[in-house]
Amino acid sequence: MFAANFLLLxxxxxxxxxxIETVAWGGGVMAAIGxxxxxxxxxxxxxxxxxxxxxxxxxxxxxxxxxxxxxGYPGCSGYAEAVVNEGVAVNLCAPGGAEVAGAVAGVMGVAxxxxxxxxxxxxxxxxxxxxxxxxxxxxxxxxxxxxxxxGGAKSCRFGCLGLGSCVEACPFDALVMxxxxxxxxxxxxxxxCGKCVTACPRDLFTLRGEKQNVVVxxxxxxxxxxxxxxxKVGCIGCRKCEKTCKFDAIHVVDGLATIDYDxxxxxxxxxxxxxxxxxxxxxxARRARKERLEKAETAAAREAR
Amino acid sequence: xxxxxPTFRGGxxxxxxxELSRDLPVEVLPVPELLACSLSQGIGAPARPVVGVxxxxxxxxxxxxxxxxxxxxxxxxxxxxxRSIGECPHPVGLRANxxxxxxxxxxxxxxxxxxELGEEAALALDAKEIVSKVQAAGIVGMGGAAFPTHVKLSPxxxxxxxxxxxxxxxxxxxxxxxxxxMLERPGEIVKGLRLLVKAVGASRGIIGVEANKPExxxxxxxxxxxxxxxxxxxxxxxxxxxxxxxxxxxLLNREVPSGGLPMDAGALVQNVxxxxxxxxAVASGRPLTERVVTVSGECVERPxxxxxxxxxxxxxxxxxxxxxxxARRLISGGxxxxxxQWNPEVPVxxxxxxxxxxxxxxxxxxxxxxxxxxxxxxxxxxxxxNRLSTxxxxxxxxxxxxxxxxxxxxxxxxxxxCPAKRPIVHWIKQGxxxxxxxxxxxxAEKKKKEAPEGVPAE
Numbered sequence: 001m002f003a004a005n006f007l008l009l010x011x012x013x014x015x016x017x018x019x020i021e022t023v024a025w026g027g028g029v030m031a032a033i034g035x036x037x038x039x040x041x042x043x044x045x046x047x048x049x050x051x052x053x054x055x056x057x058x059x060x061x062x063x064x065x066x067x068x069x070x071x072g073y074p075g076c077s078g079y080a081e082a083v084v085n086e087g088v089a090v091n092l093c094a095p096g097g098a099e100v101a102g103a104v105a106g107v108m109g110v111a112x113x114x115x116x117x118x119x120x121x122x123x124x125x126x127x128x129x130x131x132x133x134x135x136x137x138x139x140x141x142x143x144x145x146x147x148x149x150x151g152g153a154k155s156c157r158f159g160c161l162g163l164g165s166c167v168e169a170c171p172f173d174a175l176v177m178x179x180x181x182x183x184x185x186x187x188x189x190x191x192x193c194g195k196c197v198t199a200c201p202r203d204l205f206t207l208r209g210e211k212q213n214v215v216v217x218x219x220x221x222x223x224x225x226x227x228x229x230x231x232k233v234g235c236i237g238c239r240k241c242e243k244t245c246k247f248d249a250i251h252v253v254d255g256l257a258t259i260d261y262d263x264x265x266x267x268x269x270x271x272x273x274x275x276x277x278x279x280x281x282x283x284x285a286r287r288a289r290k291e292r293l294e295k296a297e298t299a300a301a302r303e304a305r
Numbered sequence: 306x307x308x309x310x311p312t313f314r315g316g317x318x319x320x321x322x323x324e325l326s327r328d329l330p331v332e333v334l335p336v337p338e339l340l341a342c343s344l345s346q347g348i349g350a351p352a353r354p355v356v357g358v359x360x361x362x363x364x365x366x367x368x369x370x371x372x373x374x375x376x377x378x379x380x381x382x383x384x385x386x387x388r389s390i391g392e393c394p395h396p397v398g399l400r401a402n403x404x405x406x407x408x409x410x411x412x413x414x415x416x417x418x419x420x421e422l423g424e425e426a427a428l429a430l431d432a433k434e435i436v437s438k439v440q441a442a443g444i445v446g447m448g449g450a451a452f453p454t455h456v457k458l459s460p461x462x463x464x465x466x467x468x469x470x471x472x473x474x475x476x477x478x479x480x481x482x483x484x485x486x487m488l489e490r491p492g493e494i495v496k497g498l499r500l501l502v503k504a505v506g507a508s509r510g511i512i513g514v515e516a517n518k519p520e521x522x523x524x525x526x527x528x529x530x531x532x533x534x535x536x537x538x539x540x541x542x543x544x545x546x547x548x549x550x551x552x553x554x555x556l557l558n559r560e561v562p563s564g565g566l567p568m569d570a571g572a573l574v575q576n577v578x579x580x581x582x583x584x585x586a587v588a589s590g591r592p593l594t595e596r597v598v599t600v601s602g603e604c605v606e607r608p609x610x611x612x613x614x615x616x617x618x619x620x621x622x623x624x625x626x627x628x629x630x631x632a633r634r635l636i637s638g639g640x641x642x643x644x645x646q647w648n649p650e651v652p653v654x655x656x657x658x659x660x661x662x663x664x665x666x667x668x669x670x671x672x673x674x675x676x677x678x679x680x681x682x683x684x685x686x687x688x689x690x691n692r693l694s695t696x697x698x699x700x701x702x703x704x705x706x707x708x709x710x711x712x713x714x715x716x717x718x719x720x721x722x723c724p725a726k727r728p729i730v731h732w733i734k735q736g737x738x739x740x741x742x743x744x745x746x747x748x749a750e751k752k753k754k755e756a757p758e759g760v761p762a763e
Contacts, residue, residue: 135647136633138667140697140728145735150398150647 055107056080062103063093068171070094070193083108094118095172095191118192118207120174120185122166123219125278126159127180130232147201156230158220160204169199187285213266213283214259218276221255233276241270241279250279310516311558312541313551315685317718319478319544319641321517326601326608327481331489333612334625336383336408340616341393341652342368345401346443347451349375354404360387365418365592368404371440377453377655378443380592381406382614384413394648396637396657403652406616420590427588428499435504435587442586443655444593448472448483448547448576449638451656454583457573458504464568466505470556471498473514473521473577474540474547477639480659482597483577485610487514487521490581495528497580498535500587505573512537512577513556515546544641545716549574551685563712578658593655598622602661604632613653620649622660629662636661641717671727680719680729686712690719690729697732702743705736713737 059080067075071092073082082088083104091101091112098112105112137146137153143165146152152161162181174189175196197205204219216235220227224236237255249263250270257270257279268281344351350372362368362381369379385408393403422430430438440455460466471494475483487494494512502510512529514522516539529535540546540555550561552574559570567574575583578596585591594615601608606627613622619637636643637657653660680690688709696704710733719729 135645136667140731140735142735144739145731148398148731148735148738149645 053084056084058107059083059104062096062100062107064095064100066095066171068095068191068193068195070191070195094193097191118209119187119190120192120194120196120205121208121215121217121282122160122183122185123204123206123215123217124158124160124182125217125233126154126156126231127178127182127233128162129180131155131159131230144199144201156220156222156227156234158202158218158222159231159234161202165199165201166196166205169195171195208282211264212259212261214264214268214271214279214281216250216257216259216279218256218278223255227255233278235276235278238275240273240275244269244273310539310541311555312543312546313554313685314687315683315718316543316545316551317683317722318542319721321542322478322601323481323484323517325479325605326599326610327484329481329485329609331485331597331610331612334614334617334622336410336412336614337617337621338408339388340382340385340406340408340614341403341618341650342379342382342406342616343393343395343401343403343652343654344369344372344379345395346377346379346615346655347445347453349373349377349453349456351401352376352379352443354390354402356387356404358387358389361385362387362406363413363415363418365594366415367417367592368406371443371453375453375456377445377455378441378592379404380418380443380594381415382594382616383408384411384415385409394651396644396646396651396654398644403616418591422588422590424496424588427584428496430500430503430587432504432506435500435583438587438590439504439583442582442590442592444579444582444586445655446576447578447582447596447656447658449642449656449658451654454575454579457575458501460505460568460573465571466507466568466573467509467571468557468573469498469501469505469507469510470549470552470572470574471501471510471512471577471580472547472549472552472574473512473518473525474552475518476515476542476544476547477641477643477659478544479601479661480599480639481601482599482610482658484518484521486578486581486597487518488524491521491524491528493581493584494525494577495532495535495580496588497582497584499532500583501573501575501580502534507573509534509536511535511556513540513546513552514538515540515542517542544718545685545714548685548714548716550714563709596653596655596657598653598657599659600626600661601659602632602636602663604629604662604664615655616652618649619646619651619653619660622653623649623662631664632662633667634661634663634665636663641721642715668728669726671723672725674727675725677724679722679724683718683722685716685718686714688713690733693736694719694727694729694732697729697736700739702736702739705733706740710736710740 060077063076065076071079073079090104090108093100101112132155133153134155135153139145139149141163143161143163146161146163151157154161160182164177167175167177167183172189172191174186175183178184192207218235220234227234227236235256237252239252241250241257242252247263247265249260250257266283271279271281352369353372354369356362356368363384364381366381368381371378385406388405388407390404392400395401436455436458444454445451473487498510512525522539525537529537545551549567553559553567553570553572561567561570582593595612597610597612599610600622606629635646637646638659674691674695684690692708693705693710713733715730717730
């Protein structure tokens, strides 16, 4: 094309046809400049190319791409870079779970330390039925804002304020505000990213791992008398759980039953003993979920066959 | 409009509502059966009790010493017995410890608190002696913020204060406590001002009075006449004319720099009530044990200005003045900046200027910002509350920092004027709190990183 242009140009120059000559000259010069710059760009792109570790891209592709930040890095690409450049653990992606951890480990050529699936659990059962409000709250509909006004309207100063800051913070719709005034965790959807843990002004969420089946769902350190006035399902520190436990795994610390998970055998004795019904055993729920998942897997495998 | 009167840019004009109590002379509230003297009277560290349970105390006796430099001492408001020391509700919402005193009815002064100096001798004291007497008397700013006065009187040596301003604006609607003090004790206000001027080595003292209080202005003017360096000036009626930075702007035409204090503009601002307390402390050795509180609002049966002991509860005040049916809000302080209360067991603090009972209904649901600019026009701190409110709504705290949220004086003009009924100040207060928490977290992380490796996290 260049050659043709040039020929045309020469031809025009010789023929002396004025207009054609001018147009042709112009086109020719532009083409020459374009060609020269193109060549320059081509050389520059080769000479100054930034070397990207292909592993970063591979890991990025394997990650879910929701940018939840649950790993502690700025988004999925940030985590991918951290894995390759800083050598951080391969199983930090909570939403991705074991599958993604395996994929990342595959890229990095390491073995996964089998990541314990974690789900969020709210340490409060103080629904509207069991608690009351100290005053009418008119302010910003946000737990953290409400907590600044006399520590929130709720009768219990440790309990859930029920304005749903956690629900708003959850990137996976795994929390829903119940009609009863406290949020509920949908364990199927919870990825254990921990956003709700930081959103709650009262630190009521904990990430419950595989070994933490038995959970005390109350956070009140108030003495029993005050708890009794504030909430019908608050820990009154009666120590019944402590006396029932055969493994010395549960103790009332600072007015609140606290479980030592190194000793807990998930027998459920304290669950039955608690007069307030605020020690829950998730073992059954966990088993049911596992069975459901296995069933789904075999069905999928059968279909694939 | 009061054309020609000095003022600041921005502000608003809420209904004054002062007619409910402005013409009622200060009445003395009888000492109730129990007084709750909170150990956290003002900004700074809580005071440390120096008396034990069961101990007999007399009025003016030191019962808790200051917990640090930025902290104020606490004195027994009457004579009686210490019943207990324990948790007590606090108007800011957090719980604080308090010394509960059961009065014996004699209301006898402690000998330490009766050291009459006489006017001449008091005015002849030097700066150091004045500050130490103010510190010993546990005086805090009585306009509302309750910042320990002796701290304000001890500026760092590189900050030169040339003017002391006495704040007699009382720009909050309903409140008339300062107004009554100005009418009834103008002599002590001016003598207190003379001490304050001397304490910081200033050359002049100005009393700023809003133009809606001509009688107070006149009386103070009569008192300052003939005293060298003192003057009393009228300022325009506008909210928040009584905010210290805005008053400095109006009277001295100086701006307190962003993030700075009045001393950065060469000024010290004190409330007129504080000035009386300073005079009492220096001239008679009497610590701060009482203050004037306005009890007002549509739902108070007999509004009034009550001289009450520090430690009477809001419930005592309400019982004394009666509450009408239909009361929906209980506010400690003024309606613009005051704090809503729910617990009648909250005690009166050294900084409690008023108690309001209003029938204000619940605010309507707020809507999106319509960018009308009313808040920007009204903001006396020259901020853009519209932007800050949307940042707050989206929890974008770091952006708030870039828009100078820390310069907000929380006067409430933006929220009062907002046609979309947005709770702007609440978001700003939350933003400031979140920024504080973020800073703490960042510092903790930095410390963790700096710690030598290999040390267990424990």
